[in-house]
Amino acid sequence: MLDKNGIAKRIAKEVKDGYYVNLGIGIPTLVANFVRDDINVEFQSENGVLGMGPFPFEGEEDADIINAGKQTITTLPGASFFDSATSFGMIRGKHVDLTILGAMEVAENGDIANWKIPGKMVKGMGGAMDLVASAENIIVAMMHTNRAGQSKLLKKCTLPLTGVGCVTKIVTNLAVLEVTDRGFLLKERAPGVSVEQIKEATEGTLVVEGEVPEMSV
Amino acid sequence: MLDKNGIAKRIAKEVKDGYYVNLGIGIPTLVANFVRDDINVEFQSENGVLGMGPFPFEGEEDADIINAGKQTITTLPGASFFDSATSFGMIRGKHVDLTILGAMEVAENGDIANWKIPGKMVKGMGGAMDLVASAENIIVAMMHTNRAGQSKLLKKCTLPLTGVGCVTKIVTNLAVLEVTDRGFLLKERAPGVSVEQIKEATEGTLVVEGEVPEMSV
């Protein structure tokens, strides 16, 4: 089974040379730590920066330079700052190659819900609705089940949607899955996790074809 | 009767303190020369500059700094450069207070034609269609009649339109007129020009109320 860093590490392998990548808050933010050094990637943050670098050294934090998670950051050579309209132009115009974000629920048709639990919690959609409506390559990073032990991979989302039919891949603590016409196609198992365990934790249709390899992280 | 500079001089009196002004090619360009020194005005050119100054001194021309008429210009303190989308955002968003442009024909309902003579000449609309569709204060600067001696102030435009019902005021070599529900309201006569002369030169409905003063230029 993977922990949050493990999920991030596995997703980092999906990041290819020359990609512009938008990372959501939470597990996705960790992905940047695991991307190979020998490829060129630029991270975009929807609050208006391209070319994000690591956190600043202590004492060098600048309140004017943050990411979408409101964390202090640095920039790398070649970086640029821009306004929110331009930033979402990049996203809506499909200039960002890969979007990685968290979710409360994902449905087997690619629907995603991650911004609201009616009557209980409202986080807001932030930039997520723009991202999922436009991006062609969307990976969800999340735990396979919620704190109550219920599956987050469903036949149909129960929570208010963030976007419809948009998720292409899901990486959880248990598995790597692709969204297909037939349901969640199980591509890889997390180390030490059996197909049975994944089946049990998946409420939506799980498609298992032949031998499912254990992922190498 | 006014010459081109006279028309420009009269129009300059319509320019008020604090106005952002867009000047079209031709007579309108001359207006800048006659604006009072004791008021603050900024000239916008739709190719992407606000705060235009006079022509450069000989030898100081810069191919990268021109106005919409492709003339070399200078900028004044407080000037800014911007792209074409932003420039027309200023125009469409009604941030420009006064638009002064030339015309081939103006109709008594405020329609204007100034970009095309079918089969003979096509200049293109440039920014004129955006300007006339958005501006609330549009003054036309033109000769009262064309080279063939025909009136350019018509009941109805005969040439392809640039915009509908948009012109508010017209300053010609003969007169100052306002577009009203009843037709062209004669406000002022050019020096030495009689109401009769203006009537003769105006094909559209001319409204004459009481004594029409001679303009002071």
Added chain:
Amino acid sequence: MISKKVTGVEAALKGVKDKMTLMLGGFGLCGIPENAIAELVRIGVKELTCISNNAGVDDFGLGLLLQKHQIKKMISSYVGENEEFERQMLSGELEVELTPQGTLAEKCRAAQAGFPAFYTPAGYGTEVAEGKETREFNGKMYVLEEAFKADFAFVKAWKGDEAGNLIFKGTARNFNPCMCGAADITVAEVEELVPAGELDPNQIHVPGIFVQRIFQGKNYEKRIEQRTVRTRK
């Protein structure tokens, strides 16, 4: 040069009244108009509709106005990190219109640039699209979103000149440029106000035509929400 300079925050907020719709720049606490917000608290205007990506945190930014119940309605994309905001929303004390962040930015830009409405894919098939026109272009579905209308826009820039030209620093730019000229009156507060002519005309982020009043701001706290650092090796 048309001067936009006013003496200070009091003059800058002249005309702000109860029930007005205000736009406020900033993302989280980054690039927020701190002086204008403090003055809104001081003058105590009420029943405001505020268009702002966030509502600050519980004890800073727009959170200060929420605490005093000066806000009737928030139009935002994000609630997280502000418990009072979430509490007032869930209890029904506060009307909230949640809008996708890119749509929020573009509804400002549309108001600035004279577009009445635009089609965006964001929110299609979700609550956000309920009651709105949807339409297909080239096989993809879009939602028609209308431009905002606001009485005042309050923005914060790094540098500005008397002509109202603005330059921003880092990600403190965010929504501020989109809101300039998107309201009847745009008020800019700046960390450094310089005479016209000192800023390079090539480097202006917002031309002064979009700004009606500008003033030299004071006592910026510029709080950091998430201080993340790495240690030197």
Added chain:
Amino acid sequence: MISKKVTGVEAALKGVKDKMTLMLGGFGLCGIPENAIAELVRIGVKELTCISNNAGVDDFGLGLLLQKHQIKKMISSYVGENEEFERQMLSGELEVELTPQGTLAEKCRAAQAGFPAFYTPAGYGTEVAEGKETREFNGKMYVLEEAFKADFAFVKAWKGDEAGNLIFKGTARNFNPCMCGAADITVAEVEELVPAGELDPNQIHVPGIFVQRIFQGKNYEKRIEQRTVRTRK
């Protein structure tokens, strides 16, 4: 940093073919991609559709392509000052789609920013609106205009870096920023190409994400169309 640098104009134009749709920046002869235009003439691609505010003058800029009859269709706002352009249009040799200048800019920006269409007041009640949807918003009439689609965009900037970031000078900016990222491949030529890190991230006019190829341009003529001067007293 993702490098966009290519060796020169030949590499930059790789893949340009007959019948393609090209966007070209510039206003008159100001800020036009001189190197790309010269190369288009040299490789002799034909039946092009060109989206550009003007078509240069008779013997420079896009006028060079018109002379060689490489252009099948022009999408522009202005013909004036180019007699060959007007002649080819009136004789029917050349298809011309005249578009209001602000609409032209926004059709580029819409393509860049993922908007399929937008409503503008420009052209309502004129030939330009014929066959297009019109609609009322708040008592005013608007025309629905669709985003452009193009294969290549050729732009010219003052400075650029390897990451594709661009900075423009004066009014040579014009349509260039709006066209970046509005075509499948955006090619930027610059007067000065510097390593990544040399440009201030606050002063970038076009972030590199909108540019696929960048090269150091050569031999800029930067012709002046109307040399207007005043004499020193």
